[in-house]
Amino acid sequence: MKRKANVSSDVAPSNTQRDLSPGTGGVTTTSGAISGATSGANSGATSGTTSDDINLQNPPPPCSNPLVTPLLTDMYQLSMGLAYYRASTHQKSSTFELFFRKPPFSGEFCVFAGLDQVMSHLQNFKFSESQLLYIKELLPEADEAFINYLRNLSCSSLTVTSVLPGSLVFPRVPLITVSGPLGLCQLLETTLLTLINYPTLIATNATRFRLASGPSPTLLEFGLRRAQGPDGGYSASKYAILGGFDGTSNVTAGWMERGLKVSGTMAHSYVMSFSGWDGYCGDRAFADKAKEIRDKERAGTNEGELRAFIEYAQCFPNGFLALIDTYDTLGGVYNFCCVAVAMGMNGLKPVGVRLDSGDLAYLSRECRRIFDLFKATYPSLTFWDGLQVVASNDINEGVLVALGKQDHCITAYGIGTNLVTCQAQPALGCVYKLVEVEGEPRIKLSQDIEKVLIPGRKQCYRLIGSDGSPLLDLMQMEDETPPTPGARILARHPFEEQKRCFVTPTLVVPLTTVVWKDGRSQIPYPTIEGGRMRRKKEVEACREDHLRAHNPTPYKVSVSDGLYKFLHRIWLEEAPVVELS
Numbered sequence: 151m152k153r154k155a156n157v158s159s160d161v162a163p164s165n166t167q168r169d170l171s172p173g174t175g176g177v178t179t180t181s182g183a184i185s186g187a188t189s190g191a192n193s194g195a196t197s198g199t200t201s202d203d204i205n206l207q208n209p210p211p212p213c214s215n216p217l218v219t220p221l222l223t224d225m226y227q228l229s230m231g232l233a234y235y236r237a238s239t240h241q242k243s244s245t246f247e248l249f250f251r252k253p254p255f256s257g258e259f260c261v262f263a264g265l266d267q268v269m270s271h272l273q274n275f276k277f278s279e280s281q282l283l284y285i286k287e288l289l290p291e292a293d294e295a296f297i298n299y300l301r302n303l304s305c306s307s308l309t310v311t312s313v314l315p316g317s318l319v320f321p322r323v324p325l326i327t328v329s330g331p332l333g334l335c336q337l338l339e340t341t342l343l344t345l346i347n348y349p350t351l352i353a354t355n356a357t358r359f360r361l362a363s364g365p366s367p368t369l370l371e372f373g374l375r376r377a378q379g380p381d382g383g384y385s386a387s388k389y390a391i392l393g394g395f396d397g398t399s400n401v402t403a404g405w406m407e408r409g410l411k412v413s414g415t416m417a418h419s420y421v422m423s424f425s426g427w428d429g430y431c432g433d434r435a436f437a438d439k440a441k442e443i444r445d446k447e448r449a450g451t452n453e454g455e456l457r458a459f460i461e462y463a464q465c466f467p468n469g470f471l472a473l474i475d476t477y478d479t480l481g482g483v484y485n486f487c488c489v490a491v492a493m494g495m496n497g498l499k500p501v502g503v504r505l506d507s508g509d510l511a512y513l514s515r516e517c518r519r520i521f522d523l524f525k526a527t528y529p530s531l532t533f534w535d536g537l538q539v540v541a542s543n544d545i546n547e548g549v550l551v552a553l554g555k556q557d558h559c560i561t562a563y564g565i566g567t568n569l570v571t572c573q574a575q576p577a578l579g580c581v582y583k584l585v586e587v588e589g590e591p592r593i594k595l596s597q598d599i600e601k602v603l604i605p606g607r608k609q610c611y612r613l614i615g616s617d618g619s620p621l622l623d624l625m626q627m628e629d630e631t632p633p634t635p636g637a638r639i640l641a642r643h644p645f646e647e648q649k650r651c652f653v654t655p656t657l658v659v660p661l662t663t664v665v666w667k668d669g670r671s672q673i674p675y676p677t678i679e680g681g682r683m684r685r686k687k688e689v690e691a692c693r694e695d696h697l698r699a700h701n702p703t704p705y706k707v708s709v710s711d712g713l714y715k716f717l718h719r720i721w722l723e724e725a726p727v728v729e730l731s
């Protein structure tokens with residue numbers, strides 16, 4: 151992120167963070183923390199490899215969710231499809247744009263995500279015979295000719311342009327533009343919206359959590375159990391990582407996306423399940439050592455918890471991370487430290503603790519203070535400074551901001567409900583609107599000025615200033631000359647006449663790329679890691695005041711003078727003049 155004047159923080163997790171996975175021994179992770187160390191090697195197009203690695207000739211794979219077919223749509227798309235067909239307008243050339251009008255979370259931006267599944271849908275778009283039978287049942291008006299038309303539909307006649315995943319995007323700029331036969335473009339509306347709205351919302355939410363936490367802590371996504379169903383949970387895990395999270399507890403996400411890092415700690419049930427030493431069959435000397443240290447350092451800590459930790463440490467000698475708040479958090483830290491000393495005496499390194507209730511800042515400081523006490527007593531053990539303090543329990547963006555203003559020693563956050571359900575704003579309002587038919591721009595008027603459509607096919611550019619940060623996004627008509635670096639142009643607010651500025655960009659970046667044409671993908675299949683890297687770069691380049699959590703400065707999304715005049719001429723032509731008498 152850039153401050154108004156200069157560069158500031160980095161959103162990459164620091165390279166001193168540790169892997170929290172049992173069995174991986176708290177290994178130091180690299181900046182992306184999607185090392186795949188715990189979830190196997192990368193494999194294929196959906197892995198965490200960079201997009202350059204992928205052979206362009208590989209067609210996009212099937213959608214990850216088998217529910218995504220041409221039938222994942224609203225009834226009215228099929229009804230309109232039939233009506234276009236009957237009116238013989240279904241083959242008219244058309245252009246639709248997918249965009250949002252208002253950013254979520256009272257913010258100014260979104261992080262675009264979900265294009266991977268859109269590419270898969272375009273590639274695999276085909277009604278099955280049983281779906282066609284069902285459509286006949288549903289739409290008795292449909293004759294065999296229409297069913298045959300649906301039967302032969304594929305996306306080979308479409309041209310699709312899009313911004314790329316991980317891009318910072320702003321209101322009204324078309325994120326995806328679909329050009330092709332009217333009937334087919336219409337049939338894609340609902341599916342494209344459902345494939346983009348939630349991924350973009352969750353990637354944006356995750357980005358905001360990352361901005362709120364700062365670059366250092368490890369962010370782990372823990373939301374599967376609270377997500378809106380299996381697909382909500384899976385999408386949340388994937389796109390939270392695109393948005394800057396480092397790992398997920400969701401095993402299916404790791405299995406499906408082999409580059410994603412899967413990790414976790416332990417639950418209260420595990421700690422609660424132990425109550426004494428009956429049936430203990432582990433290493434007696436190890437248990438006796440831990441108990442001896444406990445009796446010396448803090449007699450009276452919970453015995454069942456101590457046993458639970460001793461058992462776990464033996465099972466995961468390189469991945470001991472203890473949940474310490476089941477009975478009494480401070481007693482829990484002592485129990486952890488005693489087991490840690492016993493491990494250290496066997497040449498092993500514990501990973502750390504998790505706090506799941508109470509004042510997380512205060513308790514994290516207490517953890518560090520007690521680690522320091524042990525460090526003073528057992529200075530030959532070298533792991534004390536590197537121990538993790540993981541915090542969880544209903545953490546949201548506000549809690550991260552609040553914790554950032556307090557003194558705390560938290561090194562990692564486990565975040566579920568508020569992240570995956572996007573509790574602060576549960577839906578993104580991307581829309582998909584017709585802007586042109588047979589080369590004729592179309593406008594939709596509204597009493598609500600924000601809802602007036604900007605007509606026609608557009609070219610969109612990001613104009614970059616001399617400090618490398620974006621100045622504004624500019625939309626212009628397709629046939630206008632693109633802006634050029636060093637040349638001064640007039641940029642106008644689309645609706646408010648007095649809001650305009652002259653801008654001289656240092657760099658002009660086209661916002662969209664042709665991603666689908668002539669029946670095939672024109673880009674390497676988008677990867678989570680590719681989107682993650684683009685998001686990081688774009689967030690770093692953007693001025694901090696556009697991204698901040700509260701009262702962000704509006705980012706200018708402008709139109710060229712030519713598009714402004716065109717929009718307002720069409721608006722006047724189409725708006726009825728009322729007669730008063």
Ligand SMILES: Nc1ncnc2c1ncn2[C@@H]1O[C@H](COP(=O)(O)OP(=O)(O)OP(=O)(O)O)[C@@H](O)[C@H]1O
Pocket residue numbers: 506507508509510511512542543544545546549552553556
């Ligand atoms: N130091 C802090 N500053 C700001 N918010 C915090 C701090 N510590 C914890 N929180 C947040 O305050 C809320 C505390 O919630 P709540 O009172 O329900 O939990 P608790 O009583 O500590 O634990 P539980 O009920 O789960 O046993 C959570 O959202 C938590 O993330």
Ligand SMILES: O=P(O)(O)OC[C@H]1O[C@H](OP(=O)(O)OP(=O)(O)O)[C@H](O)[C@@H]1O
Pocket residue numbers: 372373375376417506542543544545564565566567568
């Ligand atoms: O708080 P979240 O951000 O959703 O993070 C995930 C939560 O899920 C687990 O709780 P669990 O399901 O055991 O429930 P509880 O903590 O509410 O008792 C875990 O201990 C976290 O508290």
Ligand SMILES: O=C(O)c1cccnc1
Pocket residue numbers: 372373399413414415416417564566
């Ligand atoms: O691994 C964890 O600690 C975890 C995972 C999911 C939800 N709560 C906690």
Ligand SMILES: [Mg+2]
Pocket residue numbers: 506542543544
């Ligand atoms: Mg909880």
